[in-house]
Every structure is written in structure tokens, then in C-alpha cells.
Amino acid sequence: MSERPVWWQAVEAAVGAPLAVDAVGGGEAVIDVAAERLLATVSALRQAWPALHLTAITGLSIGGEVVLLYHLLLDGGLTLRVRCPGAPPNAPSLAPSWPAANWYEREAHDLLGVAFKGHPNLAPLLVARDWTGGPPLLPVEGER
Amino acid sequence: MHTLLTLGELLLFPGLAYLVTVALLLAWVDRKALAVLQGRVGPPIYQPLADLLKLLGKEDLDTEGSDARLAALLPMISLACALTAGLMTPVGNHAVISFEGDLMVTLFLLSVPTLGLFLAGWIVPSVYNMLGGNRSLLQYFCYEVPLLLGLAGPAALARTWRLAALMSAQSAYHWHVLAMPVGFAVATLGLIGKLERVPLDTPHAKAEIGAGPLTEYSGRKLALWRLTAWVQTLVGINLMVAVYLGGADVVWPYWGFGVYAVKVVGYMGGLALVQALYARLRVDQVAEMSWRLLVPLGLLQLAVTVWMGA
Amino acid sequence: MSRVTVPIGPQHPLLKEPIALRLDVVGERVVAAEIEIGYVHRGLERLLQERTFQQGVAVVERICGICSHAHTTAYCQAVEALIDVDLPPRAAAIRTLLCELERLHSHLLWLGVLSEAIGFTTVFMYAWRDREQVLDAMELISGGRIAHGANVVGGVREDVSPAQAREVLTMLRQLEMQLGLYQELVERDRSFHRRTRGIAVLSAAQVQAYGVVGPMARASGATLDIRRSAPYAAYGWLEVPAAVTNEGDVWARAWTRVQELQHSIDLCRTLLSALPAGPLARRVAERVQAGEAVSRVEAPRGELFYYVRSEGERTAARVKARTPTLPALLAMAELLPGLQTGDIAAVVAGCDLCMACADR
Numbered sequence: 001m002s003e004r005p006v007w008w009q010a011v012e013a014a015v016g017a018p019l020a021v022d023a024v025g026g027g028e029a030v031i032d033v034a035a036e037r038l039l040a041t042v043s044a045l046r047q048a049w050p051a052l053h054l055t056a057i058t059g060l061s062i063g064g065e066v067v068l069l070y071h072l073l074l075d076g077g078l079t080l081r082v083r084c085p086g087a088p089p090n091a092p093s094l095a096p097s098w099p100a101a102n103w104y105e106r107e108a109h110d111l112l113g114v115a116f117k118g119h120p121n122l123a124p125l126l127v128a129r130d131w132t133g134g135p136p137l138l139p140v141e142g143e144r
Numbered sequence: 145m146h147t148l149l150t151l152g153e154l155l156l157f158p159g160l161a162y163l164v165t166v167a168l169l170l171a172w173v174d175r176k177a178l179a180v181l182q183g184r185v186g187p188p189i190y191q192p193l194a195d196l197l198k199l200l201g202k203e204d205l206d207t208e209g210s211d212a213r214l215a216a217l218l219p220m221i222s223l224a225c226a227l228t229a230g231l232m233t234p235v236g237n238h239a240v241i242s243f244e245g246d247l248m249v250t251l252f253l254l255s256v257p258t259l260g261l262f263l264a265g266w267i268v269p270s271v272y273n274m275l276g277g278n279r280s281l282l283q284y285f286c287y288e289v290p291l292l293l294g295l296a297g298p299a300a301l302a303r304t305w306r307l308a309a310l311m312s313a314q315s316a317y318h319w320h321v322l323a324m325p326v327g328f329a330v331a332t333l334g335l336i337g338k339l340e341r342v343p344l345d346t347p348h349a350k351a352e353i354g355a356g357p358l359t360e361y362s363g364r365k366l367a368l369w370r371l372t373a374w375v376q377t378l379v380g381i382n383l384m385v386a387v388y389l390g391g392a393d394v395v396w397p398y399w400g401f402g403v404y405a406v407k408v409v410g411y412m413g414g415l416a417l418v419q420a421l422y423a424r425l426r427v428d429q430v431a432e433m434s435w436r437l438l439v440p441l442g443l444l445q446l447a448v449t450v451w452m453g454a
Numbered sequence: 455m456s457r458v459t460v461p462i463g464p465q466h467p468l469l470k471e472p473i474a475l476r477l478d479v480v481g482e483r484v485v486a487a488e489i490e491i492g493y494v495h496r497g498l499e500r501l502l503q504e505r506t507f508q509q510g511v512a513v514v515e516r517i518c519g520i521c522s523h524a525h526t527t528a529y530c531q532a533v534e535a536l537i538d539v540d541l542p543p544r545a546a547a548i549r550t551l552l553c554e555l556e557r558l559h560s561h562l563l564w565l566g567v568l569s570e571a572i573g574f575t576t577v578f579m580y581a582w583r584d585r586e587q588v589l590d591a592m593e594l595i596s597g598g599r600i601a602h603g604a605n606v607v608g609g610v611r612e613d614v615s616p617a618q619a620r621e622v623l624t625m626l627r628q629l630e631m632q633l634g635l636y637q638e639l640v641e642r643d644r645s646f647h648r649r650t651r652g653i654a655v656l657s658a659a660q661v662q663a664y665g666v667v668g669p670m671a672r673a674s675g676a677t678l679d680i681r682r683s684a685p686y687a688a689y690g691w692l693e694v695p696a697a698v699t700n701e702g703d704v705w706a707r708a709w710t711r712v713q714e715l716q717h718s719i720d721l722c723r724t725l726l727s728a729l730p731a732g733p734l735a736r737r738v739a740e741r742v743q744a745g746e747a748v749s750r751v752e753a754p755r756g757e758l759f760y761y762v763r764s765e766g767e768r769t770a771a772r773v774k775a776r777t778p779t780l781p782a783l784l785a786m787a788e789l790l791p792g793l794q795t796g797d798i799a800a801v802v803a804g805c806d807l808c809m810a811c812a813d814r
Contacts, residue, residue: 024746052662053662053665056774060772071748099664100663137500
């Protein structure tokens with residue numbers, strides 16, 4: 001990226017390390033954020049852009065590891081990529097400070113079993129309450 | 145012979161059979177007029193009868209936790225009261241029963257179904273029924289008064305509480321509606337509130353509390369409640385036509401019934417027009433409109449009438 | 455007064471789709487509200503991992519019965535970004551045309567649902583009658599009233615012939631004549647105002663906190679509109695006006711949508727009067743190289759977001775859809791307490807919920 005986008009400085013200060021930026025199809029940027037720096041990064045961004053919009057949280061499983069993508073929208077789209085270590089995978093919860101994240105985190109908990117630390121209510125959102133088959137998007141032993 | 149004639153009047157014309165038939169026809173007029181106003185085709189003429197027969201044939205469920213006998217009794221009492229009220233309102237220029245003060249008795253009999261509806265909602269342990277019943281009762285307290293005030297104006301002017309006398313007091317087109325348009329409007333809104341029609345249909349606002357007090361009712365009981373509402377509508381319109389619109393004008397004595405019928409259908413069309421033009425009021429707005437607007441206007445009308453007449 | 459719990463849903467006359475609202479009511483006032491969704495969760499995101507990218511179009515089309523075209527548009531856009539194919543101009547224009555027709559029918563449907571909720575059945579009948587014309591026009595173009603099957607990866611499947619364009623223009627003219635009625639309704643009708651003004655006010659801060667999008671956000675002063683901020687398909691050539699107001703109540707949501715009806719009619723006209731020539735679709739390979747892509751589309755209810763990831767196989771590694779109903783539901787849970795029971799219907803209908811979208 002030849003010209004640095006407007007959010008660069010704020011994010012770099014919050015992340016605390018030089019930024020490595022990936023471009024993603026659709027022309028939006030992706031930056032890696034360590035799980036423990038997520039809350040600080042998001043609050044720095046929200047302070048710099050009061051109209052920051054949380055579009056979605058995508059959870060996906062890549063080679064056995066759960067990755068969360070926080071899709072934000074300021075002037076353009078910006079995605080924060082957070083790797084969730086551990087079994088079950090865990091991540092800090094944005095919901096207490098930013099209610100918009102509440103249901104998206106519940107959904108990631110439903111589909112991938114991510115334990116969000118500090119989330120007010122991780123009850124099942126989409127899957128049935130009596131579902132016992134495990135998170136539907138996690139690869140099952142012996143399949144694929 | 146005389147007994148037979150009275151029995152015929154009670155059961156056939158203008159009693160039970162006539163009232164039920166006309167109530168069903170009027171329900172059709174209501175639905176058809178609304179449909180035409182809304183750009184729809186509307187139901188065929190026999191639809192209300194078909195609805196009634198179908199409901200009568202459906203399984204009649206008793207709700208667990210409610211008093212089955214009371215639940216069966218309430219619609220019967222309500223229907224009986226509505227029909228009895230129908231005997232007192234003039235059909236054409238003839239009422240089966242007529243005496244001084246029959247206007248008050250008719251009004252009282254008409255309010256029994258509303259109280260019955262409240263009880264019907266109250267005895268069923270369901271929140272929709274309970275909320276609907278509460279709203280029914282609230283509406284009863286709000287709209288009985290304007291209706292009474294609205295009807296008291298003409299009674300004060302004609303110095304009688306007898307429907308037949310009120311009707312003949314308006315001969316030669318001196319309709320009370322021309323003398324007291326405000327009273328007519330107040331009474332009409334009172335009637336709309338009493339009949340729980342849009343915009344005053346909060347007791348059975350479908351989008352909020354389902355069918356309100358009748359949510360858990362089915363089969364014969366629901367059919368009787370439906371019929372009660374239709375008969376109530378007919379009687380209420382009869383009352384308005386007799387008190388405000390000259391009833392069966394005696395100008396053309398042989399055409400009395402036709403004139404009366406046209407007025408009843410016209411009034412029903414008016415109610416359908418109101419239904420097409422307005423959104424439902426909220427519960428607090430219902431009470432506000434009654435006490436802040438209708439009651440003062442009704443009192444004013446009555447005061448002016450009494451003062452002018454004195 | 456005693457506190458009772460009024461259950462609204464999963465089956466209730468107010469609701470067109472299953473969702474459970476549990477409202478604690480004291481007298482006629484709501485004191486607490488709890489929302490439960492998931493009744494129509496069909497696991498479609500999982501299913502998409504079992505289908506090829508081309509087959510996926512048919513699956514995402516079935517996520518929603520109202521904004522099906524917006525879903526396929528967003529999905530195709532993401533896959534097109536992955537394989538790096540550019541959309542032929544004619545395909546972009548037809549895609550956009552269907553997007554705007556869909557907005558027309560979705561907004562009319564919403565107006566009908568709201569009117570019915572406040573007991574205004576006449577407007578309900580009129581709005582749905584007019585919506586029927588829009589559906590007819592969409593059927594004329596695509597052969598489907600709800601599931602159009604018009605989008606494919608790399609373009610569109612259905613052409614618009616000059617005769618079809620003329621017919622759609624006639625429909626638009628008729629619809630525009632009806633539009634005066636709805637404008638009058640929101641601007642002047644007192645009966646409508648009594649039930650919608652000042653009810654369930656959503657502040658600009660709440661819009662930001664809950665991530666509310668679309669007409670609901672624009673009724674609260676937010677300007678977010680993907681068609682304007684990040685134009686896709688043919689929106690780059692078009693002038694999309696903003697319909698923004700600050701009231702934030704149910705009335706403002708109606709006003710915003712009625713304005714957008716007029717804007718959509720104008721956009722459709724512009725598109726139909728100058729449809730670019732050229733191919734309808736680019737030929738694309740079935741296999742998609744590894745990578746990930748996002749796409750945002752302004753669906754009738756607001757920003758629709760898709761994320762597609764490919765690991766170089768025949769099927770997608772992950773497809774994620776975020777539909778505009780989810781933040782609307784979150785905000786609604788906040789709006790309900792404090793309301794009168796008589797206003798619940800107007801507020802729930804006014805949030806323009808699409809449970810099939812939310813549950814997927």
C-alpha cells in the first residue's frame with residue numbers, strides 16, 4: 001500500500017507493533033491483531049471515529065485453528081483478524097463495551113464454540129437449545 | 145289468536161328470525177363496503193352465514209382452568225340480551241315492545257354483551273384473554289357515557305324516552321341529526337366504541353393481543369359471540385336511525401320499511417367508511433378521546449338543547 | 455398492578471415469521487423484553503461449504519424471501535472478487551435494476567405490514583396491491599416473483615428486452631401515481647401520525663452502539679448507505695439521493711422508506727432508459743483460487759455483508775452472511791421496555807424484521 005489509510009496511526013499505536021496489512025478481495029484491508037490487544041485496538045478506533053460501524057464478526061476454522069474476523073466500516077472497510085488459541089478457543093468479549101458485538105459473539109459461540117471472556121450471556125442464539133452435536137462449523141473427527 | 149300473533153312476532157318478524165337474518169346481511173354489507181373501499185372484491189352475500197354455520201360445526205374446546213359452564217352461559221345470555229334489545233328498537237315503524245323509557249332499557253341490554261365479553265376474557269387463564277377483557281371493560285366505561293349523552297339530546301328535545309315517540313317527533317324530515325349534528329357525531333363515536341369497531345377496536349387488536357377476550361374460544365361459543373356482535377351492530381344502528389335519522393319517515397306510510405332499510409344500510413356503509421379511513425387508536429388515546437372530547441361535547445349539546453327547549 | 459408475561463411468538467398474528475418475544479407487562483406498560491431467535495435456522499452457511507461456488511448462488515437466494523436478489527448480488531460480488539472477474543456493464547445495470555425493483559417491493563411490503571399492525575387495513579391493502587405490480591415486473595424480467603435466479607457468478611442470466619423495458623416503465627408510471635397517496639399518508643394523515651410519531655425513538659448514539667443499518671439507521675440521522683459510500687454494480691454511474699431524517703421514531707422509518715420508493719423509481723427509470731449493450735455474463739472457471747473476499751450491498755433493509763473464503767477447492771471453505779435484521783433486533787430489544795402494549799405492534803413491524811435472514 002503506497003499511501004497509508006487514515007486509520008493507520010491509531011491502529012498501529014493500539015496494536016503496539018508495525019502493521020502488516022493484507023488486502024482482501026473486495027478491496028478491504030485486513031490486519032492481524034493479537035487477542036489480548038483486541039479491546040484496546042477497537043476502543044482506540046472508536047475514539048478516533050465515533051461513527052465506526054461493526055458490520056459483522058466472522059468465525060472460521062482454518063486448519064484446526066479458530067480465527068475471528070471483525071469486519072469494521074469507517075471510511076472504507078477494515079477487518080481485524082484475531083487468532084483464538086486454546087481448546088475451547090477463547091477471545092475477549094467486545095459486548096460489554098460495544099453492544100453491537102453481543103449477538104455476533106453469541107453466533108460465533110454457537111457455530112464454533114468460541115468462549116468469549118466477559119460476555120454477558122452466551123446462550124445459544126441460532127442452534128436449538130437442546131442441540132448436543134457440538135459447534136456445527138468445527139470440523140468433526142474423521143470428516144474431510 | 146292474539147297469543148299466536150305475539151309468538152310469531154317474537155320468533156319470526158320482527159323477532160328472532162328476522163333479526164338474525166338481517167344481522168347477517170348487515171355483516172355482509174359491512175364487509176363488502178369495506179372491501180370496495182379498499183379496492184378488493186369482497187365476500188359473496190352468504191359469507192357471514194357460511195362463517196356462522198362453519199363455526200357452529202367446529203369442535204368446541206373448553207380451556208383448562210376456566211369455568212366451562214360459565215363460558216357456555218355467557219354467550220347465550222349476551223345473545224339473548226342483544227336480541228331482546230332488538231325487539232324494542234323499531235323495525236320499519238313497528239317495534240314488538242314499546243313503552244316509555246324503552247330507550248334506556250335498550251341501552252342497558254346492549255351493554256350486557258360487553259360485560260359478558262369482559263367476563264369471558266376474565267375466566268380464561270390466558271394473558272391475551274385477560275388483557276382483551278380489561279380493555280373491553282375500559283372501553284365500556286369510556287363509551288357508554290358519550291353514547292348515552294348523545295342519545296339524551298333528542299330525548300330532551302322531544303321530552304320522551306320512548307323510541308316510537310322519538311321517531312314520530314321527527315316527521316316531515318325534521319331529523320334530529322339536522323338539529324343536533326354534534327350530538328349525532330358523539331353518539332356515533334360512542335356506538336363505534338361500544339361495538340368495538342376500528343378505530344376503537346383495541347379489545348381485539350389482532351396485532352397486539354390476538355382475538356382479545358375471545359382468543360381461547362372456538363366452535364359454538366365463538367359462533368354465538370360472533371352472532372351477538374352482529375346483532376348488536378344491527379340494534380345499535382336501528383337505535384341511531386330511530387333517534388337521529390327519522391326512522392321510517394311517515395311521509396310515505398307504505399314505503400316506511402324501505403326508507404328505514406335504506407337508512408340502516410347507509411349508516412352501516414358510513415361505519416365501514418370510518419373503518420377504512422382511520423388507524424386503530426391506542427388504549428390511552430381511546431380513553432382520552434372519550435373524556436376529553438366526546439363527553440364535554442355531549443354535555444354541551446345536551447345543555448344547549450335543554451336551554452333552548454326550556 | 456400485577457406483572458404478567460405476554461408471549462408474542464413464535465406464532466402470533468403480528469409476526470410473519472417465527473421469533474419469540476417475551477414481554478413483561480404491568481398494566482398496559484412493557485417493563486422488560488426478551489427476544490429469542492433461531493426458529494428458522496437452517497444451517498445454510500454450513501450447506502454452502504458443501505456446494506460449488508456456482509451452486510451457492512441458488513442456496514443464498516433461499517436465505518430470504520424478500521431480499522433474495524440482494525443476497526445473490528452480495529454473494530456473486532464476493533466470488534467475482536475472488537476470481538478477479540469484472541462485471542460486464544449490461545450485467546451490472548440489470549443487476550442494479552433488479553436490486554431497485556426489490557427495494558420497491560420490500561418497502562411496499564413493509565408499509566403494508568406496519569399499517570396492518572396499527573389497524574390501518576386500507577393502507578395495507580393498497581400497499582400490497584401496488585407491490586403486486588412490482589412483483590409482476592420482476593417476474594416479467596426473471597421469470598420468478600420471489601426467487602429470481604437472475605444472478606450468476608460473472609454476470610446475470612436474464613436479459614431485459616426493449617419490450618420488457620417498456621412494460622416495466624409503464625408499471626413504474628402507475629406506481630408513481632399511487633406514491634402520492636403514501637406521501638400524503640406520512641406527511642399529513644393524523645390518524646397515522648397518532649400511532650407512529652414519537653414512538654420508540656432510536657438515537658444516533660444507539661444506532662452506532664447497536665450497529666443498526668439501512669432505513670432504520672437513516673431515520674435516526676445516520677447517513678450510512680452502501681450505494682453511496684462504496685458503489686457496487688451500476689451504482690457508480692447513478693446519483694443515489696439520501697433520505698435521512700433525525701426524528702428516529704416509527705414515523706421517521708416510514709418517511710425514509712416512502713422517500714426511497716420515489717428514489718428507487720427514478721433509479722429504475724434512469725437504468726431502463728440507457729441500458730448499456732454488451733454481454734450478459736463473463737465465462738468463469740468452476741474452480742476458484744485460494745483467497746478471501748468481502749462484499750457489501752445495500753439490501754432493502756440495509757447493509758448486507760458477505761465474506762467468502764476459498765482454499766482452492768471446488769467448494770467454499772467458509773461463507774458468512776451478516777443480514778441487516780440482526781442489529782435491528784438488538785436495537786428492538788432496547789426499544790421495547792417502557793412502551794405501551796398498544797405500541798408493540800407498531801414498533802415490531804416498524805423494525806422490518808426478516809427472521810429467515812437473521813437465522814439463516
